[in-house]
Amino acid sequence: xxxxxxxxxxxxxxxxxxxxxxxxxxxxxxxxxxxxxxxxxxxxxxxxxxxxxxxxxxxxxxxxxxxxxxxxxxxxxxxxxxxxxxxxxxxxxxxxxxxxxxxxxxxxxxxxxxxxxxxxxxxxxxxxxxxxxxxxxxxxxxxxxxxxxxxxxxxxxxxxxxxxxxxxxxxxxxxxxxxxxxxxxxxxxxxxxxxxxxxxxxxxxxxxxxxxxxxxxxxxxxxxxxxxxxxxxxxxxxxxxxxxxxxxxxxxxxxxxxxxxxxxxxxxxxxxxxxxxxxxxxxxxxxxxxxxxxxxxxxxxxxxxxxxxxxxxxxxxxxxxxxxxxxxxxxxxxxxxxxxxxxxxxxxxxxxxxxxxxxxxxxxxxxxxxxxxxxxxxxxxxxxxxxxxxxxxx
Amino acid sequence: xxxxxxxxxxxxxxxxxxxxxxxxxxxxxxxxxxxxxxxxxxxxxxxxxxxxxxxxxxxxxxxxxxxxxxxxxxxxxxxxxxxxxxxxxxxxxxxxxxxxxxxxxxxxxxxxxxxxxxxxxxxxxxxxxxxxxxxxxxxxxxxxxxxxxxxxxxxxxxxxxxxxxxxxxxxxxxxxxxxxxxxxxxxxxxxxxxxxxxxxxxxxxxxxxxxxxxxxxxxxxxxxxxxxxxxxxxxxxxxxxxxxxxxxxxxxxxxxxxxxxxxxxxxxxxxxxxxxxxxxxxxxxxxxxxxxxxxxxxxxxxxxxxxxxxxxxxxxxxxxxxxxxxxxxxxxxxxxxxxxxxxxxxxxxxxxxx
Numbered sequence: 001x002x003x004x005x006x007x008x009x010x011x012x013x014x015x016x017x018x019x020x021x022x023x024x025x026x027x028x029x030x031x032x033x034x035x036x037x038x039x040x041x042x043x044x045x046x047x048x049x050x051x052x053x054x055x056x057x058x059x060x061x062x063x064x065x066x067x068x069x070x071x072x073x074x075x076x077x078x079x080x081x082x083x084x085x086x087x088x089x090x091x092x093x094x095x096x097x098x099x100x101x102x103x104x105x106x107x108x109x110x111x112x113x114x115x116x117x118x119x120x121x122x123x124x125x126x127x128x129x130x131x132x133x134x135x136x137x138x139x140x141x142x143x144x145x146x147x148x149x150x151x152x153x154x155x156x157x158x159x160x161x162x163x164x165x166x167x168x169x170x171x172x173x174x175x176x177x178x179x180x181x182x183x184x185x186x187x188x189x190x191x192x193x194x195x196x197x198x199x200x201x202x203x204x205x206x207x208x209x210x211x212x213x214x215x216x217x218x219x220x221x222x223x224x225x226x227x228x229x230x231x232x233x234x235x236x237x238x239x240x241x242x243x244x245x246x247x248x249x250x251x252x253x254x255x256x257x258x259x260x261x262x263x264x265x266x267x268x269x270x271x272x273x274x275x276x277x278x279x280x281x282x283x284x285x286x287x288x289x290x291x292x293x294x295x296x297x298x299x300x301x302x303x304x305x306x307x308x309x310x311x312x313x314x315x316x317x318x319x320x321x322x323x324x325x326x327x328x329x330x331x332x333x334x335x336x337x338x339x340x341x342x343x344x345x346x347x348x349x350x351x352x353x354x355x356x357x358x359x360x361x362x363x364x365x366x367x368x369x370x371x372x373x374x375x376x377x378x379x380x381x382x383x384x385x386x387x388x389x390x391x392x393x394x
Numbered sequence: 395x396x397x398x399x400x401x402x403x404x405x406x407x408x409x410x411x412x413x414x415x416x417x418x419x420x421x422x423x424x425x426x427x428x429x430x431x432x433x434x435x436x437x438x439x440x441x442x443x444x445x446x447x448x449x450x451x452x453x454x455x456x457x458x459x460x461x462x463x464x465x466x467x468x469x470x471x472x473x474x475x476x477x478x479x480x481x482x483x484x485x486x487x488x489x490x491x492x493x494x495x496x497x498x499x500x501x502x503x504x505x506x507x508x509x510x511x512x513x514x515x516x517x518x519x520x521x522x523x524x525x526x527x528x529x530x531x532x533x534x535x536x537x538x539x540x541x542x543x544x545x546x547x548x549x550x551x552x553x554x555x556x557x558x559x560x561x562x563x564x565x566x567x568x569x570x571x572x573x574x575x576x577x578x579x580x581x582x583x584x585x586x587x588x589x590x591x592x593x594x595x596x597x598x599x600x601x602x603x604x605x606x607x608x609x610x611x612x613x614x615x616x617x618x619x620x621x622x623x624x625x626x627x628x629x630x631x632x633x634x635x636x637x638x639x640x641x642x643x644x645x646x647x648x649x650x651x652x653x654x655x656x657x658x659x660x661x662x663x664x665x666x667x668x669x670x671x672x673x674x675x676x677x678x679x680x681x682x683x684x685x686x687x688x689x690x691x692x693x694x695x696x697x698x699x700x701x702x703x704x705x706x707x708x709x710x711x712x713x714x715x716x717x718x719x720x721x722x723x724x725x726x727x728x729x730x731x732x733x734x735x736x737x738x739x740x741x742x743x744x745x746x747x748x
Contacts, residue, residue, distance in 0.1 A: 381636030
């Protein structure tokens with residue numbers, strides 16, 4: 001056990017911090033600390049420009065292997081990159097679905113031609129991705145996907161509807177789970193398709209959230225098409241690939257998220273110091289609890305990343321979503337309580353929320369999307385604790 | 395950055411776990427409850443034979459010269475077994491306290507530590523954070539705090555009054571004794587420092603045992619959820635029951651890294667060792683207490699019986715909750731840390747040694 005960074009890693013830290021100080025300024029100054037959870041709808045064009053600046057500096061795909069154009073950083077250096085990025089107030093990454101989900105999936109399961117076609121655009125910050133999983137009838141029960149795709153004239157023709165698609169309106173491509181075997185049910189007969197968003201067969205309709213802003217969308221496929229080659233794996237492999245992709249979500253990318261959380265908590269602490277709430281013993285304890293919870297996540301992420309020899313690591317990975325979602329929801333409430341009566345007052349009209357109000361409202365969704373807390377508990381009980389399985393229908 | 399244990403550490407852990415599984419069974423614990431004094435010289439001898447009492451004794455006194463990080467997995471297993479013998483407190487608190495005295499006490503250290511290592515002598519610690527002294531009745535030497543002083547008092551010079559604990563495995567005593575120049579081994583600045591370190595070590599020792607206890611109660615409750623059938627199904631197949639245990643699993647699994655981080659800080663003498671120990675005690679205790687609460691719920695009425703083993707572990711968790719600083723005390727320490735001027739909080743400060 002060695003809980004510290006090497007001298008070489010610390011030099012790397014200086015390099016990252018130096019690059020960010022030189023680049024996250026001027027036209028990008030206004031993006032600092034923007035675009036995070038609850039604020040993802042903000043400054044999309046400017047943040048895409050920032051992605052290209054990151055790409056020029058070699059700071060996209062930092063964890064991807066060098067062979068596919070990534071930077072191939074060690075886990076420790078990826079940790080450091082995320083730490084410094086958050087410390088500098090680096091804006092929420094527009095490219096995170098491409099870099100964190102689509103890219104790793106293609107690297108693991110894509111053909112050489114697909115890698116050559118799609119990875120460079122993700123790395124360069126020129127092509128953006130969204131995730132077509134959930135449907136009106138397929139939320140927690142994701143295998144109940146009804147969107148169907150059929151081969152017609154050497155192309156896939158797609159009909160159906162996806163929902164809760166983050167940033168679909170800002171995306172060039174969507175990876176879609178669709179039923180390619182007519183009459184199949186459950187996780188059989190599904191395929192993983194790559195579909196261009198800019199076409200007459202796709203309509204994106206924003207969903208207005210309780211924040212009054214729109215980050216999620218409905219996506220309607222009405223005879224949408226994509227080339228026959230744009231299937232990852234074989235027809236019928238869709239479920240396997242979709243599940244593997246969810247695993248990528250629990251990797252190093254969680255560290256970047258935690259750094260965002262740390263910035264939010266620091267803001268709450270600063271307010272508590274300013275307005276005197278820090279003197280209130282109950283509030284002090286709640287803030288201490290929040291700090292404790294964040295450190296728990298951090299130590300566990302680093303432990304998860306530091307080696308598979310301990311059999312309980314996969315258990316920790318299963319637990320992570322439930323933990324961070326509940327923690328973040330509570331942080332939103334804590335922020336409001338620290339503000340006291342002031343928490344109610346908006347920045348202005350029409351429905352212009354402060355950052356912390358956005359945080360509070362947005363974090364109501366954390367315990368739902370990506371698997372509700374209840375589904376997570378089922379998974380933990382059945383897979384981590386190996387408790388008796390529920391009888392399944394069908 | 396490496397959170398893993400070495401092969402040596404893991405191998406030793408396996409062998410000790412095997413020993414405890416075979417020797418410190420619930421039946422053996424119930425047997426000890428019936429005995430006068432509640433302890434077994436034979437068991438202590440076996441623990442010494444395994445090298446456990448020598449773990450943190452410096453090599454110059456016949457010990458293994460290891461540290462909290464080498465012992466933390468074993469302490470967890472002692473919790474898992476609800477070992478009644480005071481091994482964890484001896485190794486993690488008493489020995490480091492005695493070994494931490496100034497050089498002028500070398501003779502005292504040599505005399506006692508070599509005997510502790512070989513299993514011939516036992517220590518007990520009286521600290522202001524605990525109203526009573528655990529296992530004073532089997533100690534040959536008591537390390538007792540008095541103001542900011544520490545005294546090393548042979549067993550012959552103390553009078554003990556026993557108090558019953560909610561945990562029948564615990565043996566607690568009020569100690570009547572008279573401080574004197576002859577017994578004083580530290581005072582002033584060094585006395586305060588040693589007392590503070592003892593508190594942190596005690597909190598860490600509790601945290602490790604609490605995590606083990608939490609895991610034991612999870613295992614017992616999950617096993618029971620297979621056995622007990624209602625409405626034609628194992629009760630563990632019901633979501634309402636599953637979620638009780640999933641909530642415990644979350645707390646227990648995620649206290650692990652916090653505990654190891656605290657053991658690392660203690661072993662390296664890092665300046666943040668106190669906060670790390672508080673953090674570990676809070677989260678591991680919360681895991682154990684939730685395991686107790688939900689464990690009994692999963693057992694239904696059976697969990698409320700003396701016959702079912704669950705209460706052996708629940709009661710230990712409840713008792714350790716108040717030992718070496720309550721959760722309120724430790725949380726206040728974390729609060730003070732978070733609000734201290736210039737606290738190293740922000741993103742990137744997680745592993746600074748300050």
